[in-house]
Amino acid sequence: MSTTPFALRYAAEDDVPSMVRLATDAFNASGRSIDDVVFPKHLRTANSEQDIFNWRVRSLRSRLLHHDVVVVVRQGEDGGPDDVAGWAEWQKPVEPGHEHSDTRTMTAEQRVKETIARIGPFPDCIDHAKLKESGEVLDRARMEALGEEGDKHMWTLQSLAVDIRYHRQGVGSMLVRWGLEKAQAEGKDLHLLATEDGRRLYLSLGFEDLKVPPVDYFTKTHYLMTKRVAA
Numbered sequence: 001m002s003t004t005p006f007a008l009r010y011a012a013e014d015d016v017p018s019m020v021r022l023a024t025d026a027f028n029a030s031g032r033s034i035d036d037v038v039f040p041k042h043l044r045t046a047n048s049e050q051d052i053f054n055w056r057v058r059s060l061r062s063r064l065l066h067h068d069v070v071v072v073v074r075q076g077e078d079g080g081p082d083d084v085a086g087w088a089e090w091q092k093p094v095e096p097g098h099e100h101s102d103t104r105t106m107t108a109e110q111r112v113k114e115t116i117a118r119i120g121p122f123p124d125c126i127d128h129a130k131l132k133e134s135g136e137v138l139d140r141a142r143m144e145a146l147g148e149e150g151d152k153h154m155w156t157l158q159s160l161a162v163d164i165r166y167h168r169q170g171v172g173s174m175l176v177r178w179g180l181e182k183a184q185a186e187g188k189d190l191h192l193l194a195t196e197d198g199r200r201l202y203l204s205l206g207f208e209d210l211k212v213p214p215v216d217y218f219t220k221t222h223y224l225m226t227k228r229v230a231a
């Protein structure tokens with residue numbers, strides 16, 4: 001009999017506000033917050049925090065429609081509500097005929113335009129120059145590591161976050177293994193951009209660093225990683 005209190009399922013619209021909250025807290029807990037760079041203090045007003053939250057909720061809700069977004073829930077005690085313990089956003093390899101609508105075939109500038117067209121303008125306090133610059137740094141590193149085709153034929157992990165109350169209990173591994181199994185079933189490679197903490201988890205699951213220097217992405221060091229599955 002399984003004793004794990006955790007179960008994995010697809011994310012639902014109602015999960016989104018708690019997913020956004022837990023990701024913001026999980027990322028902010030590890031060193032300097034990316035938020036402080038993308039949404040710098042000198043551009044913020046009294047409403048900025050709520051604006052950023054609302055924008056993230058709209059953005060993630062819209063991504064539920066296009067990507068494979070899965071959550072791990074901790075089953076509520078005594079019949080209480082389940083708690084979202086962590087979530088991952090996976091992007092399948094580009095499907096034939098959908099090349100132009102897949103964000104992985106776009107430049108950093110095109111991705112910004114696509115986002116605005118899909119969910120509306122970014123919060124007023126965004127630093128547009130920093131957003132563009134970080135996107136371009138990442139595109140260059142990816143091109144150097146993977147060539148023109150980039151990761152469009154791979155399973156790509158776009159986001160992973162675990163509630164800080166549930167770290168080191170195997171939740172992140174469950175969410176990564178889910179994508180790993182899908183990719184392995186299709187004989188496709190996997191790709192992701194890792195934080196320091198994430199990198200330790202991915203190494204433990206057999207991912208490797210791509211042969212490019214770490215990327216200074218929004219002031220945090222990130223690593224481009226892959227797991228080769230295809231023959």
Ligand SMILES: CC(C)(COP(=O)(O)OP(=O)(O)OC[C@H]1O[C@@H](n2cnc3c(N)ncnc32)[C@H](O)[C@@H]1OP(=O)(O)O)[C@@H](O)C(=O)NCCC(=O)NCCS
Nearest residue numbers: 026161162167168169170171172173194195197198200201
């Ligand atoms: C990275 C993150 C998702 C890991 O989630 P998690 O549920 O704690 O990971 P797991 O419990 O499945 O860890 C599995 C293994 O990964 C390694 N690992 C994970 N986090 C680690 C850490 N902070 N330090 C050292 N090793 C770590 C360990 O080998 C661990 O096994 P162990 O606990 O038996 O030693 C979580 O720390 C997080 O949300 N961090 C903030 C957001 C972030 O960086 N996301 C990743 C984006 S790429």
